[in-house]
Amino acid sequence: MRSVGTVLALVVLATLVATFARRWRIPAPSLLVVAGLAVALLPGTPQIAISPRIIGLVVLPPLLYASAEDMPWRELRAVWKPVGILAVGLVLASAAAVGAVAAYVTPLSWQMAFVLGAVLASTDPVAVTALGRRLALPPRVQVLVQAESLFNDATSLVLVRVAAGIAVASAAADWGSAGGEFFLLAGGGTVIGAAVAGVITLIRRRTEDPVLETVIALVTPYAAYLLAEVAHTSGVTSCVVAGVVLGGRGDRLTNARIRLQLHAVYGTVVFLLESVVFSLIGLALPAQVRALAHGDRAWPLYALAVAATLIAVRLLWLAPLSAVVQRKGGIGRRTRGTSRPNWRIPVVLTWAGTRGVMPLAAALSVPVAMKDGTPLDGRPLVLVLTTSVVVVTLVVQGFTLAPVVRASGIALEPAHTAREEARARSHLAHAGLARLEELAELEVVPDVVLDRLRRGLAARLEDARDRLAESGGADGSAVESADLVYRQLRRDLIAVETTELQRLYDAHTISDTTRRRLQRALDLEEARLTDV
Numbered sequence: 001m002r003s004v005g006t007v008l009a010l011v012v013l014a015t016l017v018a019t020f021a022r023r024w025r026i027p028a029p030s031l032l033v034v035a036g037l038a039v040a041l042l043p044g045t046p047q048i049a050i051s052p053r054i055i056g057l058v059v060l061p062p063l064l065y066a067s068a069e070d071m072p073w074r075e076l077r078a079v080w081k082p083v084g085i086l087a088v089g090l091v092l093a094s095a096a097a098v099g100a101v102a103a104y105v106t107p108l109s110w111q112m113a114f115v116l117g118a119v120l121a122s123t124d125p126v127a128v129t130a131l132g133r134r135l136a137l138p139p140r141v142q143v144l145v146q147a148e149s150l151f152n153d154a155t156s157l158v159l160v161r162v163a164a165g166i167a168v169a170s171a172a173a174d175w176g177s178a179g180g181e182f183f184l185l186a187g188g189g190t191v192i193g194a195a196v197a198g199v200i201t202l203i204r205r206r207t208e209d210p211v212l213e214t215v216i217a218l219v220t221p222y223a224a225y226l227l228a229e230v231a232h233t234s235g236v237t238s239c240v241v242a243g244v245v246l247g248g249r250g251d252r253l254t255n256a257r258i259r260l261q262l263h264a265v266y267g268t269v270v271f272l273l274e275s276v277v278f279s280l281i282g283l284a285l286p287a288q289v290r291a292l293a294h295g296d297r298a299w300p301l302y303a304l305a306v307a308a309t310l311i312a313v314r315l316l317w318l319a320p321l322s323a324v325v326q327r328k329g330g331i332g333r334r335t336r337g338t339s340r341p342n343w344r345i346p347v348v349l350t351w352a353g354t355r356g357v358m359p360l361a362a363a364l365s366v367p368v369a370m371k372d373g374t375p376l377d378g379r380p381l382v383l384v385l386t387t388s389v390v391v392v393t394l395v396v397q398g399f400t401l402a403p404v405v406r407a408s409g410i411a412l413e414p415a416h417t418a419r420e421e422a423r424a425r426s427h428l429a430h431a432g433l434a435r436l437e438e439l440a441e442l443e444v445v446p447d448v449v450l451d452r453l454r455r456g457l458a459a460r461l462e463d464a465r466d467r468l469a470e471s472g473g474a475d476g477s478a479v480e481s482a483d484l485v486y487r488q489l490r491r492d493l494i495a496v497e498t499t500e501l502q503r504l505y506d507a508h509t510i511s512d513t514t515r516r517r518l519q520r521a522l523d524l525e526e527a528r529l530t531d532v
Contacts, residue, residue, distance in 0.1 A: 007276065010275070010276045010279050010280070010283075011272060011275065011276060013035060013036075013039065013279060014032060014272070014275025014276055014278075014279050015275065017031050017032050017035045017275070017279075018031075018032070018271070018275055026399065027130070027131050027398045027399065027401070027402075028130070028274075028275070028278075029127060029130045029131060029274065029278045029356075029394055029398060030131075030394050030395050030398030030399050032274075032275060032278035032279045032282070033278050033279070033281050033282040033391055033394045033395055033398075034282065034395060035279060035282065036278070036279040036280065036281060036282025036283040037282035037283070037285060037286070037391065038282075039279075039282075039283060040282060040283045040284075040285065040286040040287070041286060045283075047287045048280060048283040048284050048287060049284075049287070050280055050284050050360070050364060051364075052361045052364035052365045055277070055357060055360070055361040055364075056225075056235070056361055057222075057225075057226075058273075059273050059276075059277050059357065060126070060225070060236065060239075060357065060358070060361070061221035061222050061224070061225040061235070061239050062218070062221050062222075062266075062269055062270065062273060063125075063126045063129075063270060063273055063274065063277075063357075064125055064126070064150070064221065064225075064236060064239045064240055064243065065220065065221030065224070065239050065240075065242065065243040066129075066243070066266055066269075066270045067125050067126065067128075067129040067146065067150060067240075067243070068150055068239070068240045068241075068242070068243025068244045068247060069243045069244075069246065069247030070129070070146075070247060071143065071146065071147060071150070071243070071244050071247060072139070072143065072248075072512035073244075073248040074505070074506075074508070074512065075139045075140050075142075075143035075512065076143055076147055076244070078140055078143075079140055079143055079144045079147065079325075080147075082144060082321055082325050083144060083147045083148050083151060084151075085321060086144075086148040086152065086317075086318075086321070087148055087151045087152035087155055088152075088155050089317070090148075090152075090313075090314065090317045090318075091121045091122050091152050091155040091156055091159070092121070092155065092159075093313055093317055094117070094120070094121040094122075094310055094313050094314065095114070095117035095118045095120075095121035095156075095159050095163075096117065097117070097309050097310075097312075097313045098113075098116060098117035098120055098121070098306055098309050098310060098313075099113045099114040099116065099117030099118075100113075100117075101305055101306060101309045102116050102117065102302070102306060102385075105301075105302060105305050106302045106381065106385070107296060107378070107381070108378045108381060108382070109167075109377065109378060111163070111166050111167040112167055112376075112377070112378035112379070112381075112382055114163045114166065114167075115160070115163040115164055115166075115167050115366060115378075115382055116306070116382050116385055116386065117159075117163070118156065118159035118160045118162070118163040118362075119156075119160055119163075119359050119362045119363045119366075119382065119386050120306065120310060120355060120359050120386060120389055121152075121155075121156050121159060122149070122152040122153065122155065122156035122358070122359070123145075123148060123149040123152065123353040123354060123355065124149060124354060124355050124356030124357055124358045124359060124390075125146065125149040125150045125240075125358070126274065126277070126356050126357045126358070127149075127354045127355065127356025127357065127390075127393075127394060127398075128145055128146055128149040128352065128353070128354060128356075129146060129149075130274055130278075130356075131352070131354060131394075131397075131398050131401055135401070135402060135405050135411065137348070137405065137410070137411060138410060138411075139511045139512060139513070141345065141348065141349070141410065144349065145349060145352045145353070148353075149353075150240045151237070151240065153234060153236040153237055153240070153358070155182065156358075156362070157185060157234060157236070157362070158181050158182045158185060160362045160365070160366075161181065164365075164366050164367060167366075167370075167376060167378075168367050168369075168370050168371055168376065184232070184233060185233050185234040185237065186234060186237055187233075188228065188231060188232075188233030188234070188238075189228050189233045189234035189235065189236070189237030189238040189241065190237060190238070190241050192224065192227050192228045192231060192233060192238045193224050193228070193237065193238035193239065193240065193241030193242040193245070194241055194242070194245060196220065196223055196224040196227065196238065196242045197224075197241070197242045197245035197246050198245075200216065200220050200223075200242070200246060201245075201246065201249065201253065203216060204216060204253045204254060205253060208254075208255065208258070210257060210258050210261050213254060213258045213261075213262065214258075214261060214262060214265050217262050217265070217266065218265070218266075218269070220242060220246070221239050221242065221243065224238045224239045224241075224242040225238060225239045236358070255526075256494075256522070256523035256524075256526035256527050257523075257526075257527045259520075259523050260520075260523050260524065260527055263520070277357050278356075278357075278394070281356075281357070281360060281387060281390055281391060281394070282391065284360075284387060285384070285387045285388060285391060288380065288383050288384045288387055289384055291380045291383075291384075292380050292381060292384055293380070293381075296380070296381045296384070299381065299384050299385060299388065300388070302381075302385055303384075303385050303388035303389050303392060304392070306385060306389050307389050307392045307393060307396075310353075310355075310389070310393075311350060311351075311353075314349075314350045314353050315346060315347070315350040318346040318349050318350055319343070319346045321346075322342075322345050322346040322349065342410065344408035344409060344410055345408075345410060347404065347408060348404060348405055348408050348410060351397055351400070351401055351404045352397075352401060354393040354394055354397050354398065355389055355390045355393045355394075356390055356393075356394065359386055359389075359390060360386060360387060360390055362386075363382055363383050363386035363387075364383070366379055366382065420510055420511065420514050421510075421514050421517065421518065422464045422465075423464070423509075423510075424501065424504055424509070424510045424514055424515075424518055425460065425464040425518065426461060426464040426465065427500055427504055427509075428460075428497040428500050428501060428518070428522075429457050429458075429460045429461035429464060429497075430461070431496050431497055431499075431500035432453075432457045432493040432496055432497050433454070433457050433458075433461070435492070435493055435496045436450065436453055436454060436457065436489075436493065439489065449489060453489060453490060453493065456490075457493070490525075490529055491526060491529055494522050494525060494526050494529075497522060498519065498522055501515060501518055501519060501522070502515075
């Protein structure tokens with residue numbers, strides 16, 4: 001009962017904090033961590049112990065799946081090479097640098113310093129997605145940051161297992177078997193995730209029950225994760241691959257009503273899980289600090305040194321990579337009037353690389369004792385440094401990420417997004433009018449219905465023109481049968497507009513953000529027509 005009460009209290013706290021975060025326009029994850037830390041410091045607050053199994057089995061799958069579902073295929077294909085370089089090369093470089101610094105400035109042995117480096121080497125998809133949700137980054141820059149955090153898990157997981165094996169058994173690293181384990185984790189997770197996505201696709205195409213669709217959508221990430229873990233591959237990779245595959249074809253699997261319901265349900269689940277887990281990060285730190293030995297009391301300085309190392313290595317790695325990619329026209333844009341690459345892009349990419357839930361879960365998974373049964377020396381300090389670095393990145397980088405993006409000048413201006421959406425609305429209205437003229441020539445539709453539809457589309461077209469110019473419901477019918485014909489034809493026109501919307505996206509005319517926003521507007525209108 002006490003654990004249930006703690007969870008309920010966390011939900012209430014997270015809801016209040018998230019409400020204020022939205023009102024103050026600051027990142028909710030950063031404020032949640034601060035709130036959790038403040039509550040943990042209050043007298044009488046019960047000690048919070050985070051279970052890695054609870055995080056891995058309950059929290060991570062739906063959060064990873066939701067992040068992967070939002071990944072647009074088009075932009076992902078454009079940045080897969082730099083994502084691969086970051087997911088492997090940068091993780092290895094970060095682990096080596098943090099391990100060297102930790103071995104030099106902290107009391108940790110070189111084995112445990114390597115464990116710390118492996119744990120903190122990869123960015124966290126949950127934190128990156130939550131912090132970047134409100135930023136107006138160019139599509140490919142946003143996808144690069146998010147995809148890197150989603151696909152660097154296999155490298156980090158292999159490093160953690162190798163480092164923990166060295167620390168527990170005091171044996172030399174077997175890099176040959178580590179390479180094979182990497183391909184088993186990444187390849188096996190990819191195959192299982194794709195297979196789960198294929199099966200779910202077949203099931204959802206034959207299902208139109210909103211309740212059953214919702215249950216399937218909620219179960220999918222857990223199925224992908226657990227099947228991969230049972231097969232001793234990467235459950236995170238499997239969950240991510242399933243989310244990417246299903247997210248790319250989600251609009252074609254269900255109707256408008258079900259899509260709206262799934263959006264609402266998943267939005268609620270993600271909000272609750274993110275809120276609780278970020279609060280737990282802040283709540284756990286004081287208890288971990290109290291478990292430290294007296295010789296480790298300089299841990300704040302150690303944490304700052306490790307966090308600074310991660311940021312420095314990331315910037316030194318991203319600067320040349322960004323220059324090469326910009327020269328090839330992959331991401332971002334060059335500084336106007338010059339051929340030099342835009343240096344602001346690697347700065348933003350560096351600052352967006354936060355740590356979060358997954359490094360904490362990896363640190364908690366490190367064994368407590370060595371093979372001979374003696375306690376693993378340095379594990380409490382590794383836990384404290386991991387949690388404190390997560391807190392530092394979420395608070396410092398989280399609170400300052402939006403100002404850094406604005407100062408960089410690479411953020412999309414609101415006017416740009418508004419113009420793109422207005423042009424897309426104009427294209428959709430023209431497609432609807434063209435279809436309406438085809439129906440008028442067949443003379444099978446009453447004139448009163450055609451006139452009502454024309455007025456509605458003309459109003460939408462005029463609204464789109466007004467938005468483009470930046471100068472700054474239709475009549476009802478008394479005849480029930482005419483109203484029914486109107487609703488049937490309007491749904492037909494919505495199908496035409498949906499096809500046109502997909503064509504605009506496939507032709508690179510609009511971004512994925514605009515496509516999702518307009519698809520949701522069409523879904524809402526179709527649902528209203530069905531409810532009448």
